[in-house]
Amino acid sequence: MDAFQRFKEDIEAAVGAALRELKVETPVVLERPPTGMGDLAFPCFPLSKKLRKAPDAVAKDIASRIEPHGMIEKVETSGGYVNFRVVFESLAQGAVESALRRKDRYGTPDEGKESRVLVEHTSVNPTGPIHVGRARNPIIGDTLARILRLAGYDVTTEFYVNDVGRQVVMMTWGVKHIALEQEPERPKDDYRYVLHYQQANKKLEDHPELEKEVDDMLYRLEHGDPDTVKLTKENCEKVLAGVMDSLRGLNIDVDGFTWESRFVADGSVDRIIEKLKKSEYCHEQDGAYYLELESFGIAGRETKWFFTRSDGTSVYTTRDLAYHMDKFTRTDVAINILGEDHKLAMQELAAALTIMGVDKKPEIVYYAFVSLPEGKMSTRKGLVVNLDDLIDEAVDRAYDEVRKRRTDLSEERMREIARIVGIGSLRYNIARIQAEKQIVFKWEDALNFEGSSAPFVQYAHARACSILAKAGDWTRAFDSNQYQNEQEKELVKLIAGFPAVVADCAEHRKTHVLAVYMQDLAAQFNQFYRYVPVLKAEGDARNARLALVEASMWTLRNALNCFGIKAPEEM
Template identity: 60%
Template sequence: MSKPMMRFRKQAEERCRKVLEKSGCGDAEITLETPPEDLGDLAFPCFSLAKRLRKAPQKIAEDLSADMEPSGLIERIEANGPYVNFFMDRSKLAEEVLRDVLEEGKGYGRLDKKNVRILLEHTSANPTGPLHVGRARNPIIGDTMARILRMAGYDVTSEFYLNDVGRQVVVLSYGVRELELDTEPERDKDDYRLVLHYQKANALMEEDPSVLDEINGMLYDLEHGNEETIRQVRSACERVLAAIMNTLDEINVKIDQFTWESKFIEEGQVEGVIETLKKSPLCKQEEEGAYALELDSYGIHGRDADFVFTRKDGTSLYTTRDLAYHLDKFGRCDIAINVLGEDQKLGQTQLAAALDIIGEERRPEWIFYAFVSLPEGRMSTRKGQVVYLDDLLDEAVDRALSEVKKRRGDISGERMTEIARSVGRGAVRFNIVRIQAEKQIVFKWEEALNFEGSSAPFIQYSHARACSILRKAEREGLDWKGYDPSCLSEKQELDLTKAIGMLPLIVEECAEGRKAHTMAQYAVELAIMFNQLYQFVSVLKAPERERKARLALVEASKICLGNVLGLLGIDAPEEM
């Protein structure tokens, strides 16, 4: 399809390239910006050319713009200070955008297939207890990125990497096998039940050296293939995993496949990695028998410079198994992306160094996120200081139901609950994904469940409002068939048309920049534009030609809002 906003950008870039080549600056980087309202649709800044052309940026902009001819989707080109500003032909835009959206429907915004395989690892929580809000960003960012990357034309597989070998799962297994609970779990779910065993065993291990010795023995047995230990640990992990997946399903997080960490021990990849690392000139054996790599030459210094890859008893560490996992990953994809907490940055730097040492040229990409914390500090499953994601979801639905009851006394209780589930869970997901991954979130109930302003309910309500207008039109025997896009001339109409036309560009920007939060920002802007149309422009009572064009615009808005909500993993209700 035509994707007019992408074509407009390309046409502006081509004009810039042509005049820059004539000026002897054909190798200059072309970066187009979005100018303030009324100063065009795209702007080319000329500051970087001043030194080469020995002119003031303002003079450069004047000379370049004078040598450019508007055509295609470019209506006019003007110099404004140090910028060359490009103005789009809004009538052509309206015609092409509406045609694209109405023809493509749910596929609108999808980019051409790239034939590139992406393996996107996210969530990968230790299966020792329920998901807490502190780490809820991982599955939400990961799932949203998977949706966006698929829309951008990539072949995406999402993967959950399960730790069924490390100390934490052995502590869990020991607790399930040896310890009786003296308290009831908060919920009748295995993740809530088994985390009590884990916390009790963890506390006992810190107090009693004999328990620590027994757990270390189980860890050794696990890595050396003891079938009973493997069975016990896997059984406990699977019970917790099933419960975690129930929670993820409640926020529309889908995972394509699971990889168990023990696989790389059982199939010999970990042993192969250890033997290769031992041959490195950077390898050293510690006094107690552990093996490590010295990574000073990779810019890692101090205590962190030692990358320990076996314990003194010869068992591997998580980092060693992670190396084997990445070698396996690289054989299954063209691009590997890891969604990880910011506390993993050092470990991933060490991983990259170790990959280099064993002669592997490929590296994963990383999306690091800052943790969600409580006002009183960081959450910890081990210490039992958490707000669980299930609690947040329940509270969100309860608050949403209260709002629905106030506004919709005309529908059944069952329908109220349905709407409340969509709204409450969407509010949680949006509140987390709207913040740039690198920025910390301090979790506060009143902010997380804010249903006003820049929120999922506001976007969902805009979609429901579009559906309501179209339903009313249908009841009155009105439709948009045979519409004339040239009838769209009001500012609100043209602004909304442009916003809808931006979706393919936003998909590309989010996918290539690996930035999920930009899609959330766009969703709010799109909803604002639609509500301005609703507030200032009559649709159903307009004269026939204008009414048809506006109904087509409302239909396009509904489709675009629905597609964006889908990319964010949020339901698009038809009524609220």
């Protein structure tokens, strides 16, 4: 168990015992007091009423029953709070040693979690390149998966490929029947095929009589015509390869792909349809079947959820239902990263799972859309920023910054650092914001390299590496009594808090909380760097400070790694 957790549990036990003596029952909720008032606090206001005593008197009463022991150095009261001070030397010894020993696993609990977690993210339609609006999904998904891994879960990531439905047929029809008159923006299949897709849409608008050809193709696809299935899948694969290529540019990959068509082909969709038809919620209208979901909390003009069309074929969410039932045979926890436009569909899916007798439900992380200052991103209106363009721009801007600062590096090294900094900057600027908040994409925010940004953290890491590189030989055994000034102590406390932050983010499926922590840690390291000499210190103090620098380095690096951001040793 990490040192800070021991401190917390010591307090919880002591306060719990005191409360039993006072014959009151209340959960022991601790909070962080303002600086200078201890390390954890127990507010007594809720107890004030129960005991009919002033909060401060309650606090004094509780404090009088607790003797410093274990990780508790001091118990004080102030204005209705019982404030606890940690035994700093124990905390420091425990946390810094742990970071030096666990290295890139610092932040992981000693005992791993048993549960398997499947994070489904991205899952964009394979009909064209990925744009910035949609890129929020892989960034949140990949970051969350990395946090969960560090928190000790057995994590798999997956991309669900929508290779069924009208859009992919439209694209395939376009590839087959339309010759491109313009060059794609980039020599990549996702850019090439999206032109076929767009032109197919246009052609059908102008020539509605061709609609039947597309309908026929859709029919053949849904009824498993081998040639159509093969052709469609090949096209999707090509576009998908282009999309994944873009994502790898952001240091994002997935462990596997699941193709939607699989659930049509293997009969699982049909079995689900047959079972749903027998449900008491099922009704039929013009040959199409739906569930009446009003009793499942679905509100609005329409509470019917159609799970078949009148020709008997399935709709998207029906196939998604099959996918989720398949998921739950492979995982304990399913987490989906989805745009907020999927909320209703997921409510319907959850209701359908209940009706199917499945007691598990996917957990959904919803994110709001990224828009441009000019308005909503729209491929039709040409109002999009493609992810590839954003990456290129970020790396170019970062390259200019590197050049400005470093004249001693090789061209190759500068390019390498620019890539690390530029991409880190992008990822951080998405992951640092609560998923449910809308983002208006602005170049100056996305390419901000100072203040609250990835380069700020990367810079702190590079500084730590620089010190360690110049340190020569030093012994990893250190004495935590050497940490005497405030900058060192604050830094130690932040490092000690890292495992708890990782656990909290993992538990609540949040990425932005870790972003805030990482920023604080880097800021504190920079203060330490400014005020506390390391290499010029002597003897035990030098040794202890080097240990602290290395612990900082691992913590910064592990936090950056959670965001898929590389930690350069120089920049």
